[in-house]
Amino acid sequence: MTSATEPTEPLSVEQLSATTLLRFATAGSVDDGKSTLVGRLLHDSKSVLTDQLEAVERVSADRGQDTPDLALLTDGLRAEREQGITIDVAYRYFATARRRFILADTPGHVQYTRNMVTGASTADLAVVLVDARNGVIEQTRRHAAVAALLRVPHVVLAVNKMDLVDYRESVFAAIAEEFTAYASELGVPEITAIPISALAGDNVVEPSANMDWYGGPTVLEHLETVPVSHDLAHCHARLPVQYVIRPQTAEHPDYRGYAGQIAAGTFRVGESVTVLPSGRTSKVAGIDLLGTPVDIAWTPQSVTLLLADDIDISRGDLLVPSKDAPPTTQDVEATVCHVADQPLTVGHRVLLKHGTRTVKAIVKDIPSRLTLDDLSLHPHPGRLVANDIGRVKIRTAEPLPLDSYADSRRTGAFILIDPSDGTTLTAGMVGESFAAPQPVKNEGDDDGWDF
Amino acid sequence: MTTAATVSEAAGDSGDAGPYALSHLDALESEAVHIFREVAGEFERPVVLFSSGKDSIVMLHLALKAFAPAPVPFSLLHVDTGHNFPEVLEYRDRTVAAHGLRLHVASVQDYIDRGVLKERPDGTRNPLQTVPLTEKIQSERFDAVFGGGRRDEEKARAKERVFSLRDEFSQWDPRRQRPELWQLYNGRHAPGEHVRVFPLSNWTELDVWQYIAREHIELPEIYFAHEREVFQRAGMWLTAGEWGGPKESETVEKRQVRYRTVGDMSCTGAVDSDATTLDAVITEIAASRLTERGATRADDKMSEAAMEDRKREGYF
Numbered sequence: 222m223t224s225a226t227e228p229t230e231p232l233s234v235e236q237l238s239a240t241t242l243l244r245f246a247t248a249g250s251v252d253d254g255k256s257t258l259v260g261r262l263l264h265d266s267k268s269v270l271t272d273q274l275e276a277v278e279r280v281s282a283d284r285g286q287d288t289p290d291l292a293l294l295t296d297g298l299r300a301e302r303e304q305g306i307t308i309d310v311a312y313r314y315f316a317t318a319r320r321r322f323i324l325a326d327t328p329g330h331v332q333y334t335r336n337m338v339t340g341a342s343t344a345d346l347a348v349v350l351v352d353a354r355n356g357v358i359e360q361t362r363r364h365a366a367v368a369a370l371l372r373v374p375h376v377v378l379a380v381n382k383m384d385l386v387d388y389r390e391s392v393f394a395a396i397a398e399e400f401t402a403y404a405s406e407l408g409v410p411e412i413t414a415i416p417i418s419a420l421a422g423d424n425v426v427e428p429s430a431n432m433d434w435y436g437g438p439t440v441l442e443h444l445e446t447v448p449v450s451h452d453l454a455h456c457h458a459r460l461p462v463q464y465v466i467r468p469q470t471a472e473h474p475d476y477r478g479y480a481g482q483i484a485a486g487t488f489r490v491g492e493s494v495t496v497l498p499s500g501r502t503s504k505v506a507g508i509d510l511l512g513t514p515v516d517i518a519w520t521p522q523s524v525t526l527l528l529a530d531d532i533d534i535s536r537g538d539l540l541v542p543s544k545d546a547p548p549t550t551q552d553v554e555a556t557v558c559h560v561a562d563q564p565l566t567v568g569h570r571v572l573l574k575h576g577t578r579t580v581k582a583i584v585k586d587i588p589s590r591l592t593l594d595d596l597s598l599h600p601h602p603g604r605l606v607a608n609d610i611g612r613v614k615i616r617t618a619e620p621l622p623l624d625s626y627a628d629s630r631r632t633g634a635f636i637l638i639d640p641s642d643g644t645t646l647t648a649g650m651v652g653e654s655f656a657a658p659q660p661v662k663n664e665g666d667d668d669g670w671d672f
Numbered sequence: 673m674t675t676a677a678t679v680s681e682a683a684g685d686s687g688d689a690g691p692y693a694l695s696h697l698d699a700l701e702s703e704a705v706h707i708f709r710e711v712a713g714e715f716e717r718p719v720v721l722f723s724s725g726k727d728s729i730v731m732l733h734l735a736l737k738a739f740a741p742a743p744v745p746f747s748l749l750h751v752d753t754g755h756n757f758p759e760v761l762e763y764r765d766r767t768v769a770a771h772g773l774r775l776h777v778a779s780v781q782d783y784i785d786r787g788v789l790k791e792r793p794d795g796t797r798n799p800l801q802t803v804p805l806t807e808k809i810q811s812e813r814f815d816a817v818f819g820g821g822r823r824d825e826e827k828a829r830a831k832e833r834v835f836s837l838r839d840e841f842s843q844w845d846p847r848r849q850r851p852e853l854w855q856l857y858n859g860r861h862a863p864g865e866h867v868r869v870f871p872l873s874n875w876t877e878l879d880v881w882q883y884i885a886r887e888h889i890e891l892p893e894i895y896f897a898h899e900r901e902v903f904q905r906a907g908m909w910l911t912a913g914e915w916g917g918p919k920e921s922e923t924v925e926k927r928q929v930r931y932r933t934v935g936d937m938s939c940t941g942a943v944d945s946d947a948t949t950l951d952a953v954i955t956e957i958a959a960s961r962l963t964e965r966g967a968t969r970a971d972d973k974m975s976e977a978a979m980e981d982r983k984r985e986g987y988f
Contacts, residue, residue: 242696309847311823311831314876342854464739466741468743482703
């Protein structure tokens with residue numbers, strides 16, 4: 222941190238209210254400068270306040286360090302401070318006049334793939350850091366693969382430490398080209414490469430004077446302008462029913478509303494809808510947006526739908542447009558990331574939570590395990606351990622209306638839960654995962670898993 | 673490669689446009705309502721921690737909207753330190769009556785009177801809240817306890833899950849937290865365990881204030897600038913009261929102040945302020961260089977890990 226940019230003017234109430242929200246995740250190896258980048262984004266956007274900075278300065282000085290250790294801003298737990306490492310995802314908040322940000326700050330260690338999966342599951346954008354001196358390394362490919370697997374809509378490649386390569390365009394261009402080719406092949410829809418120095422502040426918040434060959438946005442400018450709303454016209458509309466609202470009061474004797482957060486697409490009054498898995502149909506008679514009637518509602522609004530017919534609907538059901546209903550199935554094929562310390566094995570009896578529905582399920586097969594380094598598949602590993610990514614086949618006790626994760630991140634996702642102690646075991650994504658899956662390796666090549 | 677290495681067309685400056693974009697407040701509101709409804713759908717006996725502070729007031733407002741036109745299907749729980757601002761207790765009782773809610777009170781004073789808890793030498797009762805809170809949760813068999821905690825408040829809170837599993841002693845173990853994926857919250861728990869639920873996890877102090885302004889939510893008067901007799905202790909303006917302040921060496925003076933948080937009178941400081949309206953408060957907070965806790969909470973300054981340690985023991 223070489224300079225401290227003070228905010229110029231306080232924002233007006235109008236400016237503050239007109240902003241949208243961007244959720245993003247950062248990924249980077251241990252020494253790529255992720256803490257410095259996060260620290261600079263927080264610091265330069267005024268999100269590190271005086272008392273927090275004073276606390277960091279005090280602790281740094283007590284430890285005999287010359288400069289404030291900005292990692293102390295983000296490492297919040299005793300164990301993290303003692304060991305100087307980050308052991309878990311933390312969420313950070315900062316704002317500019319144009320947008321508010323939720324940053325999932327995920328640890329960079331190789332063994333914490335599950336943490337990047339956690340952070341990326343709700344992210345609209347992922348920032349992958351590389352060290353300009355090292356270029357695209359294995360860990361970079363893992364991060365790109367996880368972003369692709371989780372279908373994060375936007376990926377930023379931040380080529381950091383440009384100051385250590387004399388700000389040379391050729392270094393940046395080569396890294397950007399290699400990464401873009403790799404990530405595009407995985408199906409990452411949009412990649413933006415930005416040359417930065419988090420330490421010196423080049424192209425993070427302020428445009429760099431050292432790289433006049435670069436004409437693109439700074440990291441913050443890109444974060445402020447990247448679109449967060451999607452083209453909903455082509456989305457399948459989905460409403461997992463969370464709760465049935467029945468006041469049974471004198472004022473509302475007959476009110477019966479189906480409450481939930483729209484997981485995808487739009488719903489309109491007058492539209493024909495089908496209840497899954499039962500298959501019963503009705504029409505949308507009204508939509509309440511938290512107490513206010515509206516004609517149309519869309520994701521991710523929390524709403525209450527009123528239907529024309531009194532049919533049997535309860536928590537766990539899925540409301541969909543009749544013209545666009547997903548198939549229901551008891552046989553789920555998915556790509557999963559195992560997030561628990563106890564392994565997932567063939568024959569494992571689990572609970573599967575999809576939307577608002579939790580059903581009994583059994584792991585029928587684990588056909589393959591993925592090596593993120595080269596995207597090759599190892600056949601029939603028998604089990605998945607923490608941080609493993611693999612394909613699984615699951616049989617559920619009841620039919621589920623499943624979308625492909627590629628079509629819907631909300632209704633194509635599920636978690637597996639251990640019924641004995643409630644542990645969240647596995648994150649699941651229905652359907653094919655990568656744009657171009659690599660062939661299965663010979664079993665003889667299986668020399669173990671390096672997570 | 674002379675411009676940005678953008679593969680597909682980036683949005684340029686039109687990022688916030690489009691008919692389906694939600695404002696950040698609408699997005700946060702929708703997420704919080706989703707969390708309330710998940711708990712209502714999955715738990716037997718949820719309760720909302722209600723201190724009459726701005727965060728719990730916003731929580732109640734969100735719960736009212738989430739289940740409208742039906743009543744809120746939860747009761748409220750106030751952990752009463754015995755050192756309350758009178759305006760705050762009055763607000764609490766008025767709100768409970770207005771919405772026909774049921775209020776549980778866990779009283780620190782009762783525990784002190786019974787000799788179970790000892791008054792601390794500094795007179796601060798905030799750390800004493802943990803035992804009455806956790807015992808009330810056990811005796812009432814609450815299985816989900818909503819708290820107004822926000823991750824922006826403190827760095828131990830930044831590590832907190834939206835659904836935070838607590839054991840039968842209400843303890844928080846940061847190493848044993850469940851990963852939280854997508855919006856698929858896992859509320860499974862064994863008998864005796866419960867889940868702390870934080871619908872405002874992703875809100876900042878400024879979000880809370882903007883939402884209060886947008887929704888025209890009434891607050892206790894102490895949040896707005898007013899003349900008050902205060903005295904200085906450890907760099908903070910405290911209100912005199914039966915809890916043991918001021919000491920002989922401390923002098924009372926009249927100042928124009930307001931509160932950024934509501935808590936125990938003995939450790940919640942007021943800030944100098946002219947902000948008598950919501951807009952003025954928001955402008956003041958947007959320009960402030962101090963965090964809410966740094967400005968007004970003595971107990972968080974006790975040690976580097978004060979909040980983490982209290983949370984481990986079962987504090988909210």
